Amino acid sequence: MQDVYSICLMCTVRCPIKVMVDNDDVKLIEGNPHDPGIQGSICPKGAAGVCLLNDQERVKKPLIRTGPRGSGQWREASWEEALDYVAAKLREIKDKYGARGIAYTERSQLNSHISKTFMRALGSPNYFSHDSCCKGSLNTAFRSLTGYTDANVGVDIGKAKHIILFGRNYFESIELKAVKQLTNALENGTKLTYIDPRVTVTATKADKYLMIRPGTDLALSYALMNVIINEELYDKEYVRHWVLGFEELKQFVGKYTPQWAEQQTGIAAHEIISLARQASAVKPAVIFHYGYRSAHYTNEIYVRRALIMLNALMGSIEAPGGIFFKKGAGAVGKKPLNKLIGQVLPEINEVRCDGAGTAKLPTPDPAHGVVQMLPRAILEEDPYPVKGLIVWRHDPLLSIPDYENNKRAFDKLDFIVTIDIHFSETAWYSDVILPESIYLERGDSIQENAGLKPSLYLRKPAVTPRYDTKPGWEIMKGLADRLDIGQYFPYHSLDDLWHYQLQGTGLTLEDFAAKGFVSLCDEPIYWNREDGLKFKTPSGKIEFVSSLLEENGYPSFPEYESVQPPAEGYFRLMIGRNVAHTHVSTQNNPLLHELMPENLLWINTEKAGYLGIKNGQMVKVSSSRGQETIRAHVTDLIHPEAVFMVHGFGRKVKAQTRCYNKGASDTLLQENISDNIGGSPALQHVHVKVQAVG
Numbered sequence: 001m002q003d004v005y006s007i008c009l010m011c012t013v014r015c016p017i018k019v020m021v022d023n024d025d026v027k028l029i030e031g032n033p034h035d036p037g038i039q040g041s042i043c044p045k046g047a048a049g050v051c052l053l054n055d056q057e058r059v060k061k062p063l064i065r066t067g068p069r070g071s072g073q074w075r076e077a078s079w080e081e082a083l084d085y086v087a088a089k090l091r092e093i094k095d096k097y098g099a100r101g102i103a104y105t106e107r108s109q110l111n112s113h114i115s116k117t118f119m120r121a122l123g124s125p126n127y128f129s130h131d132s133c134c135k136g137s138l139n140t141a142f143r144s145l146t147g148y149t150d151a152n153v154g155v156d157i158g159k160a161k162h163i164i165l166f167g168r169n170y171f172e173s174i175e176l177k178a179v180k181q182l183t184n185a186l187e188n189g190t191k192l193t194y195i196d197p198r199v200t201v202t203a204t205k206a207d208k209y210l211m212i213r214p215g216t217d218l219a220l221s222y223a224l225m226n227v228i229i230n231e232e233l234y235d236k237e238y239v240r241h242w243v244l245g246f247e248e249l250k251q252f253v254g255k256y257t258p259q260w261a262e263q264q265t266g267i268a269a270h271e272i273i274s275l276a277r278q279a280s281a282v283k284p285a286v287i288f289h290y291g292y293r294s295a296h297y298t299n300e301i302y303v304r305r306a307l308i309m310l311n312a313l314m315g316s317i318e319a320p321g322g323i324f325f326k327k328g329a330g331a332v333g334k335k336p337l338n339k340l341i342g343q344v345l346p347e348i349n350e351v352r353c354d355g356a357g358t359a360k361l362p363t364p365d366p367a368h369g370v371v372q373m374l375p376r377a378i379l380e381e382d383p384y385p386v387k388g389l390i391v392w393r394h395d396p397l398l399s400i401p402d403y404e405n406n407k408r409a410f411d412k413l414d415f416i417v418t419i420d421i422h423f424s425e426t427a428w429y430s431d432v433i434l435p436e437s438i439y440l441e442r443g444d445s446i447q448e449n450a451g452l453k454p455s456l457y458l459r460k461p462a463v464t465p466r467y468d469t470k471p472g473w474e475i476m477k478g479l480a481d482r483l484d485i486g487q488y489f490p491y492h493s494l495d496d497l498w499h500y501q502l503q504g505t506g507l508t509l510e511d512f513a514a515k516g517f518v519s520l521c522d523e524p525i526y527w528n529r530e531d532g533l534k535f536k537t538p539s540g541k542i543e544f545v546s547s548l549l550e551e552n553g554y555p556s557f558p559e560y561e562s563v564q565p566p567a568e569g570y571f572r573l574m575i576g577r578n579v580a581h582t583h584v585s586t587q588n589n590p591l592l593h594e595l596m597p598e599n600l601l602w603i604n605t606e607k608a609g610y611l612g613i614k615n616g617q618m619v620k621v622s623s624s625r626g627q628e629t630i631r632a633h634v635t636d637l638i639h640p641e642a643v644f645m646v647h648g649f650g651r652k653v654k655a656q657t658r659c660y661n662k663g664a665s666d667t668l669l670q671e672n673i674s675d676n677i678g679g680s681p682a683l684q685h686v687h688v689k690v691q692a693v694g
């Protein structure tokens, strides 16, 4: 038996793993025992990675469509033929519509520097990541306050004395290291307050659970700020030194009293006052968690800003036990890894098709784009026609709200090519599928883990590929060569790619051999809170009054708009995650399917009784966009105004036999409505009607 140290890819957290291999077969996957934050642990999804390897329902060879889109009629092709075919189609579109007529979308990954380079070299501004659908508004909120994106920030759970989670469901929407830290912290006396319209597993671990009316988080945050400022509980020295716009905030929140918030949120005023006092008593070792996935409501950016501002009032930004800025190799005097995107590349002077970075969407991050705007841009050909789509490890058809509208947009495309390991909904609706080797069969670009202690990790192939598949970095290189942009991809093998990245860093591959990673320092790095905080805002401070927002005509503190309850028989559709599945990517995994074969519709007991719905009964859920059937889970543990389902079910691809037609698709029910200031879609905006079936 051989141990191979690598990186998990059953979700995007990318935990370090140990893969136990015998005779070119994976026997077991565990967490990397050498990593102090992991110590051998693995989550169910990580352990189930072993099933991917020999799964007969993977895409096994390059496929070219022969029947209508979505019909499942394909012919197998050699790699040579498939890559030639894709390159010819892309070249055709480029010649007719310009390079901007080609868009690209992916889930951010270790090879994103390769895909970004591909699009730059091709000459198209239309690179998208899935990020806007997940945390676009959080990104904008952080940039508006600190000048950094959310990706530059982490939470110091281990040293926190009180953690307040607004729906951040750590124990089901797992980041393994954070779960271990939180478990240890709770055992050592850290207080946990959990706020959510639904009693999640995380709620059951909390010292205090507060059931909030769905959509009213901003009202609660305003009231918490009101108490903290009125009672002078904030960190005065920190605020004086590092905050711009405190007086304006003080004026603004004066009217948002706990008594007012009680009417909005359903949380008693005395609970709000008590939370503000308890959190402040242990400042700065307190975390008002700013959220993980942050795509719920049209006011999302202000919900996230308010949470970050609460941390600033506590003085907990860059304090042990608070929020920290991630430090990379540069912070310890080392050269960062080389990335292809760091080369001198052609400049692009075209506007993005989604409008990010233009007057249409001036504040969302153009580096990631606003991917839920892509269907509209394609359908309306505004500002220009987009006719080609490259998709790598992303399922936009199923991830962007309003499934049927996404299909209509895809129907207007001349060409879609998907690089994936399995038949995602998008792959199935493509013209060509280029099958990628799974993470156990391939290596990828080296991972730079910025944090309090920066480190580097390596994903190494543990076994040889089972089918006629290739790593994505090799596929992109093959396409680049055929499109005459191969000079920007100076590698021929995985070793070449790794050596390119390590050049000048003083490190070699040998340094990774013993443990699978390299630690760049031993002690956590914090900036000096007295005079060493390095905010990247124009003022150099945390901008409560935000230049980013105000210069683009948006208020820093918008007045609260009351949330209206749904009409009789209707509910707000909430979505979320579960420990057994990752977004839309694991529903067909044999082990995980066995753990959780379908999603259920959580509905409040009293409301269900009124509608004549019994536990376990099938119900029809309909919205302005579509209709789905799903089994009801009747429970007291959800707010009466909401129903809830886990995201990613209700699959329509027959080739994925295990998950085909199991449960309901939230995407099919959602409207594609966004927080246009922050950039996230409002995934919990839609109201649905629920009726008993039969």
Ligand code: SF4
Binding pocket: 008, 009, 010, 011, 012, 013, 014, 015, 042, 043, 044, 045, 046, 047, 174, 175, 176
């Ligand atoms: S949280 Fe689980 S699935 Fe995600 S990377 Fe870690 S082990 Fe893998």
